[in-house]
Amino acid sequence: MAKEHWYFVCGALLVLVPLLALVAVKKLHLLEIRPDRKIVYTVNGTQELTLHAFMAQQRSGDIPTPALLLFHGGRWLYGGPEELYPQCQYFSAQGISCFAAQYRLGANNQPDVRGAMADARSALDYLIDHAAELRIDPDKIMVGGGSAGGHLAAALGSGLPLIPGTVSSVVRRPAAQLLYNPMLDLAPGTPDHHLVKDYWEEVSPFHHIDSTVPPSLILVGSQDPEVPVETAQAFCSAVQAAGGRCEIALYEGQGHGFYHNRQYRDETNVRSLKFLNDLH
Numbered sequence: 001m002a003k004e005h006w007y008f009v010c011g012a013l014l015v016l017v018p019l020l021a022l023v024a025v026k027k028l029h030l031l032e033i034r035p036d037r038k039i040v041y042t043v044n045g046t047q048e049l050t051l052h053a054f055m056a057q058q059r060s061g062d063i064p065t066p067a068l069l070l071f072h073g074g075r076w077l078y079g080g081p082e083e084l085y086p087q088c089q090y091f092s093a094q095g096i097s098c099f100a101a102q103y104r105l106g107a108n109n110q111p112d113v114r115g116a117m118a119d120a121r122s123a124l125d126y127l128i129d130h131a132a133e134l135r136i137d138p139d140k141i142m143v144g145g146g147s148a149g150g151h152l153a154a155a156l157g158s159g160l161p162l163i164p165g166t167v168s169s170v171v172r173r174p175a176a177q178l179l180y181n182p183m184l185d186l187a188p189g190t191p192d193h194h195l196v197k198d199y200w201e202e203v204s205p206f207h208h209i210d211s212t213v214p215p216s217l218i219l220v221g222s223q224d225p226e227v228p229v230e231t232a233q234a235f236c237s238a239v240q241a242a243g244g245r246c247e248i249a250l251y252e253g254q255g256h257g258f259y260h261n262r263q264y265r266d267e268t269n270v271r272s273l274k275f276l277n278d279l280h
Helices: 003-032 081-093 113-129 148-157 229-241 262-278
Strands: 037-044 047-054 065-071 097-101 136-146 177-180 216-221 246-251
Touching: 037 113, 047 081, 047 113, 065 081, 065 113, 065 148, 081 097, 081 136, 081 262, 097 113, 113 136, 113 148, 136 148, 148 177, 177 262, 216 229, 216 262, 229 246, 246 262
Parallel strands: 065 097, 065 136, 136 177, 177 216, 216 246
Antiparallel strands: 037 047, 047 097
């Protein structure tokens, strides 16, 4: 092999080995975290969908704890609850029972957004209906998620999906929402419109904002091409105009999915907890 080829191989290894080691360490870290249990909350065909439960570690006697329901990202096509284990581990240590939800994913590069939204609704309803046995407060169930999972959380906060025969104002809503670079606006011209172009108005949280949207915190990077800061600002302005509360936590220089990075995961956890504590 020519000397220049050896140089190329060595240079490639110098780049690839640290990257592979980083990925391995990240996966091993996630594997070290285990939920307290997995709860079947609905069945989609033959598939049981589960909530990965991290129960609150700090309790005051038999007083029910607040709860947080989280949805992972992945363009409604891939990913899993394990992605949010570190967040759930953090919040459960702060006295908040945390549930990372599994939901149906699309196939052949076609997301099933409406199906995922229906699962998100079932997950929230399950927690409300089983609050007593889970020892959580049904009036203090918050939702959150990143990217496509942030969309699912925001959809619940906007009263979606609409149930036949009802209006959004009577659909059960979460107490608050933590939205990590969420897909909020799916109108024509937005980055992910093509995935839902035939029914976008039905699934776009921004277009269903009303006076009962719960207090919202949007955590977004200033360099996010999927969720521009302007989109987050427009959503917050609309919530505030409707009489609600909405805040933006902006992370300079960060792109999409920044909250998975160890540093920003810790920062967003602390910021989110402060937001939730300030509500009481």
